[in-house]
Amino acid sequence: MTTERSLVLVKPDGFRRGLTGEVLSRIEAKGYTLVALDVLTPTREALAAHYAEHEGKPFYEPLVEFMSSGPVTAVVIEGHDSIKGFRSLAGATNPTEAAPGSIRGDLGRDWGLKVQENIVHGSDSPKSAAREIAIWFPHLGS
Ligand code: IDP
Ligand code: MG
Numbered sequence: 821m822t823t824e825r826s827l828v829l830v831k832p833d834g835f836r837r838g839l840t841g842e843v844l845s846r847i848e849a850k851g852y853t854l855v856a857l858d859v860l861t862p863t864r865e866a867l868a869a870h871y872a873e874h875e876g877k878p879f880y881e882p883l884v885e886f887m888s889s890g891p892v893t894a895v896v897i898e899g900h901d902s903i904k905g906f907r908s909l910a911g912a913t914n915p916t917e918a919a920p921g922s923i924r925g926d927l928g929r930d931w932g933l934k935v936q937e938n939i940v941h942g943s944d945s946p947k948s949a950a951r952e953i954a955i956w957f958p959h960l961g962s
């Protein structure tokens with residue numbers, strides 16, 4: 821059996837709305853293991869590294885503003901195919917289109933803002949996961 825790690829963030833909207841436990845519960849109910857967990861308000865520097873691929877896009881500044889607006893819960897999860905599995909639990913980026921049953925589909929909505937507040941982040945590939953885990957949990961070797 822191979823294991824795989826993914827970096828999950830419960831974003832500031834999820835924290836403010838009291839949905840952190842609900843997200844963690846869905847991760848555990850799915851069968852993934854929690855490897856590390858931290859509650860913190862992200863710095864703009866950490867977010868610039870985390871979201872480097874989006875620099876220059878129209879939603880980039882609103883995204884960094886939103887993500888630094890309050891506490892997030894950063895989590896490393898583990899399990900076979902957990903990167904794809906968590907993306908499936910999370911649902912589509914746009915919460916209006918995210919399927920019911922998914923975190924974003926069940927718990928998220930469009931608030932008419934410049935950035936989609938969609939409750940969670942999940943790594944999109946093994947390469948992204950290794951890069952992101954090093955940003956949020958530098959003590960964890962990948
Ligand atoms: P993902 O979180 O589903 O992987 P990405 O394309 O990596 O989506 O975008 C990162 C985050 O930026 C999204 O989760 C969402 O909060 C925000 N975002 C992405 N695309 C848009 C957009 O077109 N308008 C507003 N916000 C967006
Ligand atoms: Mg992404």
